[in-house]
Amino acid sequence: MLYFSKLRIFSVLIFTLIISYFTLSNFTKIDDEYFSKNIKLGLDLQGGSYLLLEIDNEPVIIQRLQSKVLEFKKFFKQKDIKVRNFVIENKAIIFDVENSKIEEVKSLLDDDKSEVNPYFQQYKSHQFNFDSMDTSFKLEFSDYGLVLLKNSSLDQAIETVRRRVDEVGTNEPNILKRGNDRILVELPGLDDPGRIKSLLGKTANLTFQFVTNNQEESFGTEKLQFEDGSGETIVSKRIILSGDNLADAKPTMNNQTNETVVSFNLDRVGAKKFGKATSSGVGRSLAIVLDGKIISAPVIREPIVGGSGQISGNFTFQSATDLALLLRSGALPAPLNIIEERTVGPELGKDSINAGIMSLIIGFILVVAFMFYKYKFFGLIANLALITNLFLLVGILTLFEATLTLPGIAGIILTVGMAVDANVLIFERIKEELKNENNSIIAFDSGYTKSRTTILDANITTLIAAVILFFMGSGPIKGFSITLGVGILTTLFSVYFIARLITAYYVIKNKHKEKLI
Amino acid sequence: MKTIYFNKFYKNFNILSGVLIIVSLLFLIFKGLNFGVDFKGGTLIELRTDKSTANITKIRDSFNQMNLGDVSVKNFGNETDFVVKFEKQNSNDPKFIEEIKIKLSNSIGSVDFRRVENVGPKVSAELLRSGVIAIVLSLAAMLLYIWIRFEWQFSLGAILALFHDVIITLGIFSLFSLEINLSIVAAVLTIVGYSMNDTVVIFDRVRENLRKYSDVKIFELTNISINETLSRTIITSVTTLLALLSIFIFGGEILKGFSLAMILGVIFGTYSSIYIANPVLVSLKVSQRTIVKEEKNN
Numbered sequence: 019m020l021y022f023s024k025l026r027i028f029s030v031l032i033f034t035l036i037i038s039y040f041t042l043s044n045f046t047k048i049d050d051e052y053f054s055k056n057i058k059l060g061l062d063l064q065g066g067s068y069l070l071l072e073i074d075n076e077p078v079i080i081q082r083l084q085s086k087v088l089e090f091k092k093f094f095k096q097k098d099i100k101v102r103n104f105v106i107e108n109k110a111i112i113f114d115v116e117n118s119k120i121e122e123v124k125s126l127l128d129d130d131k132s133e134v135n136p137y138f139q140q141y142k143s144h145q146f147n148f149d150s151m152d153t154s155f156k157l158e159f160s161d162y163g164l165v166l167l168k169n170s171s172l173d174q175a176i177e178t179v180r181r182r183v184d185e186v187g188t189n190e191p192n193i194l195k196r197g198n199d200r201i202l203v204e205l206p207g208l209d210d211p212g213r214i215k216s217l218l219g220k221t222a223n224l225t226f227q228f229v230t231n232n233q234e235e236s237f238g239t240e241k242l243q244f245e246d247g248s249g250e251t252i253v254s255k256r257i258i259l260s261g262d263n264l265a266d267a268k269p270t271m272n273n274q275t276n277e278t279v280v281s282f283n284l285d286r287v288g289a290k291k292f293g294k295a296t297s298s299g300v301g302r303s304l305a306i307v308l309d310g311k312i313i314s315a316p317v318i319r320e321p322i323v324g325g326s327g328q329i330s331g332n333f334t335f336q337s338a339t340d341l342a343l344l345l346r347s348g349a350l351p352a353p354l355n356i357i358e359e360r361t362v363g364p365e366l367g368k369d370s371i372n373a374g375i376m377s378l379i380i381g382f383i384l385v386v387a388f389m390f391y392k393y394k395f396f397g398l399i400a401n402l403a404l405i406t407n408l409f410l411l412v413g414i415l416t417l418f419e420a421t422l423t424l425p426g427i428a429g430i431i432l433t434v435g436m437a438v439d440a441n442v443l444i445f446e447r448i449k450e451e452l453k454n455e456n457n458s459i460i461a462f463d464s465g466y467t468k469s470r471t472t473i474l475d476a477n478i479t480t481l482i483a484a485v486i487l488f489f490m491g492s493g494p495i496k497g498f499s500i501t502l503g504v505g506i507l508t509t510l511f512s513v514y515f516i517a518r519l520i521t522a523y524y525v526i527k528n529k530h531k532e533k534l535i
Numbered sequence: 536m537k538t539i540y541f542n543k544f545y546k547n548f549n550i551l552s553g554v555l556i557i558v559s560l561l562f563l564i565f566k567g568l569n570f571g572v573d574f575k576g577g578t579l580i581e582l583r584t585d586k587s588t589a590n591i592t593k594i595r596d597s598f599n600q601m602n603l604g605d606v607s608v609k610n611f612g613n614e615t616d617f618v619v620k621f622e623k624q625n626s627n628d629p630k631f632i633e634e635i636k637i638k639l640s641n642s643i644g645s646v647d648f649r650r651v652e653n654v655g656p657k658v659s660a661e662l663l664r665s666g667v668i669a670i671v672l673s674l675a676a677m678l679l680y681i682w683i684r685f686e687w688q689f690s691l692g693a694i695l696a697l698f699h700d701v702i703i704t705l706g707i708f709s710l711f712s713l714e715i716n717l718s719i720v721a722a723v724l725t726i727v728g729y730s731m732n733d734t735v736v737i738f739d740r741v742r743e744n745l746r747k748y749s750d751v752k753i754f755e756l757t758n759i760s761i762n763e764t765l766s767r768t769i770i771t772s773v774t775t776l777l778a779l780l781s782i783f784i785f786g787g788e789i790l791k792g793f794s795l796a797m798i799l800g801v802i803f804g805t806y807s808s809i810y811i812a813n814p815v816l817v818s819l820k821v822s823q824r825t826i827v828k829e830e831k832n833n
Contacts, residue, residue, distance in 0.1 A: 216629035357655035366649040373787030381781030435778025439771040446767045472739040476732040483728030490669035
């Protein structure tokens with residue numbers, strides 16, 4: 019155990035130097051992406067906001083089922099099968115079939131190639147499961163159909179969230195999928211997430227619908243509230259135009275009324291539709307509806323054919339800016355709920371860094387002093403290994419651009435305390451060996467050999483805890499498991515290569531000296 | 536070094552440990568744990584106030600007027616910092632926090648919200664579940680590891696020692712109503728690792744000595760092994776405790792609970808390696824034949 023080949027000494031030194039370099043690169047500024055890396059600070063250290071959003075997919079499911087009902091009606095009409103009493107209940111489509119056609123409908127629904135099973139060719143799975151009782155059929159999304167639906171609405175939502183967050187212009191936001199109905203948004207440096215939250219909390223479904231003159235709700239109309247709470251009115255369910263056709267939107271000043279408005283431009287299809295509707299509807303009121311609430315319902319004075327218009331509605335400049343932003347970034351497929359929020363102010367982050375570094379320095383000094391007191395010269399060796407260990411640990415975290423959190427710093431300090439264990443085990447074993455062995459080289463050698471399994475056992479147990487924590491933990495705790503786990507590996511390296519190398523050199527030079535350790 | 540007869544006190548300390556475990560369990564069952572917002576859901580606000588105006592009573596009164604459910608206010612570190620926790624969480628309303636801030640500054644003067652945590656019931660239930668799974672999984676993984684590495688008698692000793700440490704640490708948290716949050720789960724897992732580490736070192740020596748001395752009774756043999764590894768046990772505990780004390784004293788309020796749990800865990804982990812793990816070997820009458828038989832089987 020005490021012999022090192024020249025090649026090995028060389029590679030150990032090179033490895034140590036390279037990794038240590040990355041530790042130092044945290045403190046220097048070099049303009050090169052390979053040679054200047056920095057440890058990323060977690061939100062708890064640099065300050066910022068963490069939001070976990072969950073999609074409420076129910077409206078999407080209902081909407082899909084509604085369009086599926088239309089599809090079915092058309093499909094059965096083509097096949098000359100009479101179906102009736104379509105209802106959507108508990109996220110299922112229920113309908114009745116005439117007696118003579120029950121078997122035919124069953125086989126159609128089962129048929130992999132029929133048009134009602136559009137996914138089968140591609141995914142070898144049905145979009146719907148069906149149940150039938152007498153003449154009544156019940157169709158529900160299959161597990162696979164539901165997963166597909168959730169994934170596509172999540173993909174759509176994440177794009178919209180990204181656009182909205184980007185528009186606000188925060189610093190390096192991090193937007194990630196979590197499972198199949200959640201989105202994680204990390205906003206470094208943001209200490210008041212109020213605005214982002216209000217932007218993400220809106221679906222921003224914009225529609226233009228005509229106001230009807232009816233006094234009562236009837237078929238094809240719906241009663242909607244005004245956004246400002248000034249009452250309600252009845253509008254036609256027919257959608258003239260939706261937010262999908264918007265090409266651009268921005269807040270502007272209306273010079274005539276001196277009011278802040280949102281002016282918008284439509285794409286070609288939208289401009290055409292809008293022109294047609296406004297031409298035929300001169301004199302009528304057109305309601306501008308956002309998420310089921312009427313923003314305003316101006317009277318159409320003349321056809322609007324240029325494809326641009328304005329939305330007024332008692333906006334402040336801020337609210338007009340936000341509405342324009344929402345319209346530009348597009349609607350969310352479904353409402354998002356914020357189910358977890360953690361915000362750390364920059365000041366607390368700074369305090370945490372200072373406290374973390376302070377306790378690291380003090381913990382380090384205490385451990386180093388204790389080791390020197392206990393082992394004198396060999397304490398110095400252990401301490402040198404400890405310093406190398408720290409450099410390696412920080413260097414590796416930097417190299418992989420791991421995120422350092424406050425518990426992560428605690429993990430580093432804990433590593434300092436536990437890292438000396440391996441050297442202590444070795445030194446204590448050597449002391450025992452020296453009692454019965456006069457040749458100090460043999461004693462040192464067997465001290466290393468005999469303590470090896472114990473050291474491995476002892477470190478593997480901690481490593482197991484770190485690995486489990488890594489997979490089960492979230493956010494800052496993950497940071498702890500990373501430093502703890504990497505710390506164990508760097509500890510073993512520094513003990514077996516650095517400390518052993520120096521010990522070997524020292525023992526071979528001083529083999530005749532009495533009482534080496 | 537002079538031999539210490541740890542084995543003389545096996546019985547006494549086992550009784551003590553038994554009592555501590557029962558008391559801890561009683562506390563855990565009847566008093567329960569003080570779960571933080573991570574596991575209970577709700578809102579946590581860490582705030583800093585102007586020196587002159589604020590105190591706990593005033594802050595509690597103004598929060599109580601806001602209809603937020605159960606409110607708890609605690610001093611946090613120094614006299615201008617407070618942590619307020621309440622049941623209500625409404626992270627969907629973007630103005631929720633802002634309104635609280637305005638109402639609060641109206642009654643106690645300028646405040647700065649240093650940290651806001653808002654955890655919904657679904658997320659807190661999931662965090663609790665994954666925390667429990669993590670702890671159970673780590674115990675199972677340790678059991679598996681030690682079962683592969685040692686004979687079953689040793690595994691049983693080590694696992695009993697682990698349960699001892701985890702239960703008593705949690706019992707102390709229950710007794711003093713200390714908050715259980717995500718970082719405590721991390722601490723418990725680390726305690727599990729540390730306690731195992733400590734036990735394994737002594738067990739390795741016991742096994743080595745079993746091979747070496749065929750005629751020494753396990754009662755004596757454990758004592759020899761504890762003594763041989765004692766200075767290592769002490770030195771490592773001391774350096775680990777030095778590091779942890781440094782976090783506890785200088786690492787800021789957020790890490791207080793974490794480092795306290797770890798300090799308790801290290802103390803009990805060291806104690807249980809000697810007084811739980813070893814007596815188990817003695818009562819299971821482990822002998823040279825135990826390990827020889829196993830080795831033949833392999």
